[in-house]
Amino acid sequence: MDPHNENDGAPPINLELGRGLHTITPRGHLVVNISTTLRLQCLFPRKKGQPRWEVSTTYRKYPQSWVEINLPGKSDMDAYELTVTAARPEDGGFFHCILPNGHRNTVKIIVKDQKCMPFTNSTNLQIFYTSPHLFIGTVAQFSCGSGFYVDGPRSSTCLSSGKWSHTLPKCRGMIGFW
Structure with missing residues (x-):
């Protein structure tokens, strides 16, 4: 600069x-x-x-x-x-x-007033948003509770179209976890 x-x-x-x-x-x-x-x-x-x-x-x-x-x-x-x-x-x-x-x-x-709809909660899936407003550019970060793993994307970004860049992942139980 x-x-x-x-x-x-x-x-x-x-x-x-x-x-x-x-x-x-x-x-x-x-x-x-x-x-x-x-x-x-x-x-x-x-x-x-x-x-x-x-x-x-x-x-x-x-x-x-x-x-x-x-x-x-x-x-x-x-x-x-x-x-x-x-x-x-x-x-x-x-x-x-x-x-x-x-x-x-x-x-x-x-x-433009473009926002994304919040993801619907899924069993054991935790969603953290970088902004409470879900405006363009907001990132949703996904994690699972103890004993589970994220099957799918770990994050998704609100695009200018009002759609999320990735679909909601699933939480799957860990096999052989002890």
């Missing part, structure tokens, strides 16, 4: 998410649920010029302003911020921060 843009490269983008659920897809896209407020902060020294935000959606105009932010180990960093308030599906698209020298960085945002 080069927040001072010492190498004149593409600017880092810091994401600040207000209340709301989110996940990063394996392709690096940001998925947020409806009504989330997010701030995209293009890290670039103010003294080096004025970056601009270019967005692919024409749904609405987004407020933009200079802010100072604190990152771990770095305080009072200049950032040119774009704010999406109470996100709607129509806000989804590509958000490009473009520097005066033409270098850019892009965030793809997808806005």
Whole structure:
């Protein structure tokens, strides 16, 4: 990360998410649920010029302003911020921060309220969810009680389709276990 843009490269983008659920897809896209407020902060020294935000959606105009932010180990960093308030599906698209020298960085945002249904409990199977909301990206981890083993996948991920990546495994009794 080069927040001072010492190498004149593409600017880092810091994401600040207000209340709301989110996940990063394996392709690096940001998925947020409806009504989330997010701030995209293009890290670039103010003294080096004025970056601009270019967005692919024409749904609405987004407020933009200079802010100072604190990152771990770095305080009072200049950032040119774009704010999406109470996100709607129509806000989804590509958000490009473009520097005066033409270098850019892009965030793809997808806005959807997609959750998975909880798995139905099975005898001796214990299910631990990484999030109580079962939003996209939540992982269900499976284990069995003492004297049993997991026959099938040990985990499953909530996909953007609202389906789990794997079916529920079974707990089988260990044979010859003493």
